[in-house]
Amino acid sequence: MSFLYNIAIQATGLALKGxxxxxEKIKKGVLGRKExxxxxxxxxxxxxxxxxxxxxxxxxxxQGLPVFKALRAYYKNHKIVLSFFSPSGYEIRKNSxxxxxxxxxxxxxxxxxxxxxxxxKPELTVFVKYDIWPNxxxxxxxxxxxxxxxxxxxxxxxxxxxxxxxxxxxxxxxxEYIFTQNDSSKTLLESxxxxxxxxxxxxxxxxxxxxxxLDNNLPYIKTFKDNKLCIVAGSTWPEGERLLSNFINTxxxxxxxxxxxxxxxxxxxxxNLKSNLHCKTVLFSEKSNNNxxxxxxxxxxxxxxxxxxxxxxxxxxxxxALGNTGLHNTLEPAIFGIPVIIGNxxxxxxxxxxxxLQGGMFSVANQTEFNDNLNQLIKNEALRLQSxxxxxxxxxxxxxxxxxxxxxxxx
Numbered sequence: 325m326s327f328l329y330n331i332a333i334q335a336t337g338l339a340l341k342g343x344x345x346x347x348e349k350i351k352k353g354v355l356g357r358k359e360x361x362x363x364x365x366x367x368x369x370x371x372x373x374x375x376x377x378x379x380x381x382x383x384x385x386x387q388g389l390p391v392f393k394a395l396r397a398y399y400k401n402h403k404i405v406l407s408f409f410s411p412s413g414y415e416i417r418k419n420s421x422x423x424x425x426x427x428x429x430x431x432x433x434x435x436x437x438x439x440x441x442x443x444x445k446p447e448l449t450v451f452v453k454y455d456i457w458p459n460x461x462x463x464x465x466x467x468x469x470x471x472x473x474x475x476x477x478x479x480x481x482x483x484x485x486x487x488x489x490x491x492x493x494x495x496x497x498x499x500e501y502i503f504t505q506n507d508s509s510k511t512l513l514e515s516x517x518x519x520x521x522x523x524x525x526x527x528x529x530x531x532x533x534x535x536x537x538l539d540n541n542l543p544y545i546k547t548f549k550d551n552k553l554c555i556v557a558g559s560t561w562p563e564g565e566r567l568l569s570n571f572i573n574t575x576x577x578x579x580x581x582x583x584x585x586x587x588x589x590x591x592x593x594x595x596n597l598k599s600n601l602h603c604k605t606v607l608f609s610e611k612s613n614n615n616x617x618x619x620x621x622x623x624x625x626x627x628x629x630x631x632x633x634x635x636x637x638x639x640x641x642x643x644x645a646l647g648n649t650g651l652h653n654t655l656e657p658a659i660f661g662i663p664v665i666i667g668n669x670x671x672x673x674x675x676x677x678x679x680x681l682q683g684g685m686f687s688v689a690n691q692t693e694f695n696d697n698l699n700q701l702i703k704n705e706a707l708r709l710q711s712x713x714x715x716x717x718x719x720x721x722x723x724x725x726x727x728x729x730x731x732x733x734x735x
Contacts, residue, residue, distance in 0.1 A: 325491035329458065330434065337431050352411040356428035364405065364443045367425045373402045376446035377422075378429060380455035381410035383653065385417050387475050388452040390530045390726045392422045395450070398735045405444055409455055416627060432457035441467060448733075450474060451499070452527075458491060461498035473502045474729055475527045478509040485512055503729055506674060525725040526675065532631075532659040533723050540635035548606075548616040549581050549636050553702060556583045556637035558630050559652035564643045564667065565597055567694040572621065573602045580702060583633055585624035587643060587652070594625045634660050638708065639701050645669045645687075651676060654685065659719050663701055663711035665694070675718075684715035 344351040368374060377392050379385040385408070396404060406423035408414040418426045430436040437460040449464060449471040456473075464471045473496075483489035484496055493516055496502070503524040504510045513521045557568050565584065572582055586597065598605050605621040606614045616622070624633065634640060640657035644650050645667030654676055657664050668689040670676040679685035686701075688694045701708045 325488060326458075329491060333431055333433050333459075337433075349411050352415065353409075353428060356411065356414060357430050360407075360427045360430050361439060361443065363425055363427050364440070368403060368405075368443055373399075374405060374444050374446050375399055375402050376405045376407070376444055376449045377452075378407045378449070378455065379409075379413055379452045381408060381413035382416055383413075384452040384455070385413055385420075386531055386653070387526070387528045388450065389422070390527055390534060391450060391474060391729055394726065394730055394735060395448075395733075396422045402447070405446070429457070429460075432459045434459050434463075436460075437463045441469070445469070448472075453477060456492075456495050458495040461495040465498035471499050472729075472732075473499045474524070475725065476502050476504045476509055477506065478504070478512045480512060485516060501732060503725065503732075522728070524728040525722055527725045527729070528653070528655050528675075529719055529722040530724070530726040532653075532655040532719060535631055535656070535659055538632075540632045542629065542632055542636070544611050544616060545583070545622070545633055545636050548583075548619060548622050550617045552579055552581045553638050554581045554583065554636055555639045555641065555698070555702075556585070556633055556657065557641040558585045558634065558643065558657065559587045560584055560641070560643035561587055561647055561649055562593075563646040564641065565600075567646075567688075567691055568641065569597070569600045570691060571695055571698060573600075576603055576620075578702065580620075582621045583624065583636070584621065585630045585633065587649075589625045589627065591625075594623060598623060631656050634662070637662050639663055639665070639698070641665045641698075643667075645673075645676070646689075654679065655719055658684065658715035661712040661716035663708055664715060665697055665701075675722075679715055679718055682714045682718055684711045684713075684718065686711075 340350055340354050344354040375395060377388060379388055403424040404422065406420055406426045407429040409429050414428055420426055430440060440460065441463050446469060449469065451473045453475045483492045496518055501520045502513060504521060505526045507523055510521050510523050586594065601621050603620040604618055605623060606616060606619040608624045608626050634657040637657060637660065640662050642652050642654045642657065642664055644652040651666060651670050651673045654664050654666060658679065664685045666676060666685060666687055668687050670687060676685060680687055686697045688697055
């Protein structure tokens with residue numbers, strides 16, 4: 325399996341280079357990985373002590389951030405390396421203040437693994453949720469370097485738990501400790517005789533809870549809302565935007581404001597969304613030249629402010645689960661005590677299933693269900709407030725993963 329894996333890594337590298345000229349996201353990853361070792365060499369000296377945090381993408385970064393911040397504060401004299409595999413994480417957080425350098429993780433060849441660790445030599449490595457790379461993890465273990473995995477989720481169909489998965493299973497044993505989100509993941513690890521595991525829960529609950537301690541005021545959003553009922557659609561994709569656009573266009577007379585924050589903010593897609601709306605619509609980039617109170621829809625064609633915008637929502641829709649892209653962060657709106665509507669493809673997101681069961685979240689599969697649920701929440705204030713409070717209570721009850729992790733690390 326090791327031989328086949330390494331062949332696959334080489335083939336993947338060649339394939340990505342071949343596709344890069346035709347795909348902007350892949351191109352950024354290919355070019356970024358070329359710079360990784362030079363960035364590390366320029367910033368790390370032989371005498372430096374280091375920590376290494378690795379995340380697949382932006383979601384995992386947000387998940388690990390409370391732990392990263394605590395480690396940053398404790399290890400004041402260490403240099404911190406933050407790595408991403410996906411451009412969508414790197415491009416948005418390449419200037420993260422919790423790290424001294426942010427890089428793309430190189431492809432997991434044996435040569436790259438050795439070179440990376442020869443330069444970084446991390447005293448402690450923290451991986452978030454998954455993105456488990458066997459060569460680099462096996463090298464960490466071989467060099468007796470500490471590594472932990474936090475907010476981990478496992479499923480029985482993964483190769484770690486199959487008869488042919490010995491090579492991948494070895495990688496898990498490179499972690500000195502694994503903190504899982506749920507009992508089923510812990511049971512799976514114990515089934516392969518991995519014992520250094522406990523259920524800490526999901527660090528995202530701690531992450532979103534800290535949002536309430538920040539200044540979430542956005543004066544231009546307050547002006548736009550104008551004390552009206554406000555629906556915020558976050559991290560939307562075209563399939564969800566179609567449902568929302570149809571609802572808006574057929575309910576023009578409703579005294580409701582709408583904020584849409586698309587996942588992709590490409591100019592063409594933003595303008596297409598705007599053109600499909602039959603009412604006064606303003607883009608974030610146009611806000612200075614418009615009377616925001618007169619607008620019915622505000623489209624956020626920028627990044628980094630959605631978590632604050634949810635502070636102004638009375639109802640939220642979170643994108644991803646209507647298609648195959650994966651449900652985006654539903655805990656961000658939930659912490660503000662508002663009901664949330666999502667698509668129907670949420671099987672891999674236990675927090676969504678839990679909030680649906682408790683009555684704070686509503687799943688829809690088509691336009692009719694979307695309209696029915698949204699209309700009910702708009703018109704029934706008691707239901708809206710009650711549902712929102714159930715979401716807030718759910719988040720509060722599931723905090724505490726960060727404390728468990730830091731206690732283990734004796735911080």
